[in-house]
Amino acid sequence: MGRLEYFSIIAPDMGRIFRFMGFVTLLPLGVAAYFEEWDMLVPMGLVPLIFVLLGSALLTIPRPPREARLSVAFTAVALIWFTAAVIGSVPFIVGLHMPVTDSIFEAMSGWTDTGLTLLPDVDATPKTLLFWRSFMQWLGGLGIVAFTVALVSRSGLTQRGLYRSEGRSEAFMPSVVGTGIAMWRIYGIITLLSIGLILLSGVPVWDAVNLALTAIATGGFTVHSEGIPYYDSALLEFLLVPVMLAGAMPFKLYYLMYYKRKASFFGDRQAVALLSLALIGIFVLFGDLIFLSGIDAFSAFRQSVFMATAAITSTGFQNTSPFTWPTVTTLYLIMFMLIGGSSGSTAGGMKISRVLLGLEGLVWWFKRIFVSGKAIVPFRHEGRTVQRNIAEVEVSKNMLIIILYFLTVFVGTIAVLHFETPTMFESSNVIFEVVSAFCNNGISTGFVNPEMSIGAKWVFIFVMWFGRLEIMPVLVLFVGLIKGFD
Amino acid sequence: MGRLEYFSIIAPDMGRIFRFMGFVTLLPLGVAAYFEEWDMLVPMGLVPLIFVLLGSALLTIPRPPREARLSVAFTAVALIWFTAAVIGSVPFIVGLHMPVTDSIFEAMSGWTDTGLTLLPDVDATPKTLLFWRSFMQWLGGLGIVAFTVALVSRSGLTQRGLYRSEGRSEAFMPSVVGTGIAMWRIYGIITLLSIGLILLSGVPVWDAVNLALTAIATGGFTVHSEGIPYYDSALLEFLLVPVMLAGAMPFKLYYLMYYKRKASFFGDRQAVALLSLALIGIFVLFGDLIFLSGIDAFSAFRQSVFMATAAITSTGFQNTSPFTWPTVTTLYLIMFMLIGGSSGSTAGGMKISRVLLGLEGLVWWFKRIFVSGKAIVPFRHEGRTVQRNIAEVEVSKNMLIIILYFLTVFVGTIAVLHFETPTMFESSNVIFEVVSAFCNNGISTGFVNPEMSIGAKWVFIFVMWFGRLEIMPVLVLFVGLIKGFD
Ligand SMILES: [K+]
Ligand SMILES: [K+]
Numbered sequence: 003m004g005r006l007e008y009f010s011i012i013a014p015d016m017g018r019i020f021r022f023m024g025f026v027t028l029l030p031l032g033v034a035a036y037f038e039e040w041d042m043l044v045p046m047g048l049v050p051l052i053f054v055l056l057g058s059a060l061l062t063i064p065r066p067p068r069e070a071r072l073s074v075a076f077t078a079v080a081l082i083w084f085t086a087a088v089i090g091s092v093p094f095i096v097g098l099h100m101p102v103t104d105s106i107f108e109a110m111s112g113w114t115d116t117g118l119t120l121l122p123d124v125d126a127t128p129k130t131l132l133f134w135r136s137f138m139q140w141l142g143g144l145g146i147v148a149f150t151v152a153l154v155s156r157s158g159l160t161q162r163g164l165y166r167s168e169g170r171s172e173a174f175m176p177s178v179v180g181t182g183i184a185m186w187r188i189y190g191i192i193t194l195l196s197i198g199l200i201l202l203s204g205v206p207v208w209d210a211v212n213l214a215l216t217a218i219a220t221g222g223f224t225v226h227s228e229g230i231p232y233y234d235s236a237l238l239e240f241l242l243v244p245v246m247l248a249g250a251m252p253f254k255l256y257y258l259m260y261y262k263r264k265a266s267f268f269g270d271r272q273a274v275a276l277l278s279l280a281l282i283g284i285f286v287l288f289g290d291l292i293f294l295s296g297i298d299a300f301s302a303f304r305q306s307v308f309m310a311t312a313a314i315t316s317t318g319f320q321n322t323s324p325f326t327w328p329t330v331t332t333l334y335l336i337m338f339m340l341i342g343g344s345s346g347s348t349a350g351g352m353k354i355s356r357v358l359l360g361l362e363g364l365v366w367w368f369k370r371i372f373v374s375g376k377a378i379v380p381f382r383h384e385g386r387t388v389q390r391n392i393a394e395v396e397v398s399k400n401m402l403i404i405i406l407y408f409l410t411v412f413v414g415t416i417a418v419l420h421f422e423t424p425t426m427f428e429s430s431n432v433i434f435e436v437v438s439a440f441c442n443n444g445i446s447t448g449f450v451n452p453e454m455s456i457g458a459k460w461v462f463i464f465v466m467w468f469g470r471l472e473i474m475p476v477l478v479l480f481v482g483l484i485k486g487f488d
Numbered sequence: 489m490g491r492l493e494y495f496s497i498i499a500p501d502m503g504r505i506f507r508f509m510g511f512v513t514l515l516p517l518g519v520a521a522y523f524e525e526w527d528m529l530v531p532m533g534l535v536p537l538i539f540v541l542l543g544s545a546l547l548t549i550p551r552p553p554r555e556a557r558l559s560v561a562f563t564a565v566a567l568i569w570f571t572a573a574v575i576g577s578v579p580f581i582v583g584l585h586m587p588v589t590d591s592i593f594e595a596m597s598g599w600t601d602t603g604l605t606l607l608p609d610v611d612a613t614p615k616t617l618l619f620w621r622s623f624m625q626w627l628g629g630l631g632i633v634a635f636t637v638a639l640v641s642r643s644g645l646t647q648r649g650l651y652r653s654e655g656r657s658e659a660f661m662p663s664v665v666g667t668g669i670a671m672w673r674i675y676g677i678i679t680l681l682s683i684g685l686i687l688l689s690g691v692p693v694w695d696a697v698n699l700a701l702t703a704i705a706t707g708g709f710t711v712h713s714e715g716i717p718y719y720d721s722a723l724l725e726f727l728l729v730p731v732m733l734a735g736a737m738p739f740k741l742y743y744l745m746y747y748k749r750k751a752s753f754f755g756d757r758q759a760v761a762l763l764s765l766a767l768i769g770i771f772v773l774f775g776d777l778i779f780l781s782g783i784d785a786f787s788a789f790r791q792s793v794f795m796a797t798a799a800i801t802s803t804g805f806q807n808t809s810p811f812t813w814p815t816v817t818t819l820y821l822i823m824f825m826l827i828g829g830s831s832g833s834t835a836g837g838m839k840i841s842r843v844l845l846g847l848e849g850l851v852w853w854f855k856r857i858f859v860s861g862k863a864i865v866p867f868r869h870e871g872r873t874v875q876r877n878i879a880e881v882e883v884s885k886n887m888l889i890i891i892l893y894f895l896t897v898f899v900g901t902i903a904v905l906h907f908e909t910p911t912m913f914e915s916s917n918v919i920f921e922v923v924s925a926f927c928n929n930g931i932s933t934g935f936v937n938p939e940m941s942i943g944a945k946w947v948f949i950f951v952m953w954f955g956r957l958e959i960m961p962v963l964v965l966f967v968g969l970i971k972g973f974d
Contacts, residue, residue: 401887
């Protein structure tokens with residue numbers, strides 16, 4: 003099949019989504035009007051305009067009748083995220099006269115919920131554009147949940163086999179449209195609750211709204227150059243902890259809670275693992291800070307609770323610079339960034355489910371080594387026995403993805419170093435920054451800054467995109483572009 | 489089965505091997521006599537004595553009749569290597585009054601062909617002990633080849649399934665005894681040829697013998713504190729290149745060449761990949777050195793040819809310190825160290841076969857994503873189609889091992905950093921050194937030195953042991969010790 007014919011399969015789906023985005027992205031215009039930033043109306047208004055025009059154009063393309071393939075969904079989602087970043091960059095280019103690369107970086111960091119920024123001065127940026135950053139993160143967060151859920155319930159990459167083998171229907175929502183509406187409602191409710199919670203700390207409404215949007219999306223943009231330390235409020239930091247955790251929980255739980263009225267947080271292994279990891283992270287960071295840094299106990303507690311949660315949920319808020327920390331503590335931070343939150347949440351990283359499945363595969367293999375001869379060792383997943391051949395496929399796919407994560411960090415770091423010669427920043431800072439971008443985390447050493455070379459900026463843009471979609475969609479797009487889609 | 493009963497299965501096999509080692513390790517006594525280092529006779533004589541006594545003691549243990557299991561072979565080989573390191577440390581403790589930890593480190597670095605050293609002054613060390621270091625590397629090199637071959641042809645972990653599925657018998661040698669004799673003969677011939685080759689450079693016979701022993705074993709010990717730069721001979725460096733490559737080739741090829749009179753280097757994919765990787769490495773390092781370091785073309789050529797070969801073959805000789813190099817070049821070096829040489833050779837690292845199988849798995853999965861519905865995509869390995877369920881198992885095991893490699897580097901680095909607070913050495917140097925020890929490579933930043941804390945030294949001892957046996961044997965030993973062998 004030719005590349006053009008292939009894209010014509012995707013076009014109508016993309017068109018519908020873009021036209022929908024055209025309507026949703028009208029909201030920042032309200033912010034411009036409220037704050038009377040009239041000069042922002044045109045830059046901001048271009049976004050819905052382009053989305054609607056592009057969407058309508060794509061909808062005119064006739065869709066050839068062909069069966070759906072996994073590669074089609076992958077290619078479509080990869081293209082949607084990239085196009086959204088390009089369109090999302092327009093307000094920064096037109097309204098702030100930022101360079102094109104920096105603007106695309108900013109929008110990609112927004113849609114992918116990464117939170118790294120190239121804004122020259124956050125405090126001096128018009129409120130409309132600050133809201134646009136927060137809003138992109140909020141939309142991107144729900145977008146990735148919807149994509150993951152659709153993938154699990156429809157085309158079935160991630161671990162579908164594990165469920166199907168038990169004859170259990172994983173379709174926790176009847177259709178994508180139904181999913182969409184239920185999702186929006188739940189997401190909206192959680193966001194409103196978060197705004198209320200954050201207001202308890204006494205920050206202004208404007209700050210509370212933006213912080214809630216970016217915390218629940220585990221995005222991490224703030225509306226001040228200083229970030230979270232601007233508020234200098236331990237209360238705010240502790241109030242943000244549950245919001246970040248809520249963003250990194252599997253959203254399926256909220257659905258079950260809201261529609262089926264059953265709360266089963268402790269029955270979900272990802273939720274349990276997330277909370278355990280956060281506790282372990284707090285414990286380790288606290289110990290390291292007390293024994294290795296020698297700061298006072300309350301500061302150590304405040305830093306460890308906030309930073310461990312921000313790292314493991316991939317939100318990337320910071321109430322301190324981890325580069326005043328001992329090296330070994332920073333390495334723990336990297337590990338938490340790599341693991342990331344739950345799959346089916348707004349969080350980034352490899353995902354807890356993937357790490358758990360990897361561990362199960364390891365245990366399984368160990369048992370098989372110890373057992374003599376041809377005795378059969380069953381594979382157990384979530385308390386059930388899985389058919390052997392299905393287990394092999396799922397374990398193996400999972401391992402591949404994990405290896406691709408490590409490889410990407412490696413290749414990304416080498417690529418950045420080919421563009422930048424680190425004099426001030428040692429190489430381990432570059433690795434840290436690549437992991438942070440790739441896992442859509444956003445904790446930064448300061449290496450990512452507007453002075454960086456254009457090449458390095460594009461590596462980071464690519465790495466954020468690659469990581470948000472968990473590698474395969476972008477890889478499939480590139481392989482398809484190069485080798486054709488057959 | 490109880491732990492003691494379990495060890496009684498292994499004891500006779502270990503006893504035979506230790507008694508054999510007792511006879512072989514008489515050779516360094518000849519060196520002591522030749523150089524009239526009479527005070528070294530006792531320290532060196534303790535090694536064969538202990539080996540023979542321990543071996544005989546183990547042989548008296550009655551072996552319970554039980555079927556052989558993979559875990560038995562794994563546990564035995566892990567214990568053999570560790571015991572050999574403890575016994576091998578005696579001459580350094582008794583003859584040189586080195587601390588026990590440093591001596592075990594030195595012997596482990598010898599038997600595992602790593603080449604990192606804690607000797608306080610190589611030039612001032614008695615020749616008997618220098619020969620003992622080289623000889624441990626030489627024996628350890630053949631030992632690991634024999635272990636890998638035995639594993640493939642008997643119990644069959646590594647990729648046996650891939651061969652068996654084609655009904656092809658992989659037993660390239662009829663029995664372990666036969667293997668042993670054929671191996672010793674071939675290894676001896678190659679070593680003699682290497683000595684002759686190295687003598688062409690004009691170095692003394694003493695140096696040529698030691699360099700040949702450690703080069704063919706891809707071990708990397710030298711007899712001068714300065715290492716290879718001591719000789720300041722470009723000719724020697726170029727002559728060592730083919731010897732190192734010979735050590736990292738699959739030894740199966742030599743067997744086929746010697747006994748079947750057919751040379752099939754270019755028919756073996758590991759051999760082809762090894763040479764290609766060396767060429768790529770030379771090319772990349774040369775380019776980086778010319779464009780980023782700005783040294784003259786001949787020096788760049790000399791450094792890139794020697795360092796790339798030393799890195800990819802895991803020999804670890806150095807004709808320059810890579811820490812005068814740009815960071816990005818060092819990262820390439822880490823990548824080459826991680827890949828390592830061929831499996832079934834004396835080289836360390838993940839092994840080329842494992843990397844190739846990983847890539848095949850990736851390609852296979854890609855094809856399956858692009859193909860619609862239930863169409864079957866065959867798995868191709870070495871030009872043949874492999875049964876699907878076998879392919880799944882092998883691909884999945886392979887991925888697990890690769891992930892364990894990355895994990896070990898991570899955990900090892902964190903462990904070292906808990907014992908050492910790097911002030912002079914930045915954290916990326918620690919990662920480099922852990923990779924170098926783990927992949928039995930031995931290229932060093934200078935971080936490993938006698939001043940290091942005892943804890944860090946033990947982490948390195950463990951990591952060398954873990955890496956040489958390719959993870960599983962040591963892991964099985966520990967899991968068995970903790971959870972029992974059932
Ligand atoms: K983030
Ligand atoms: K070595």
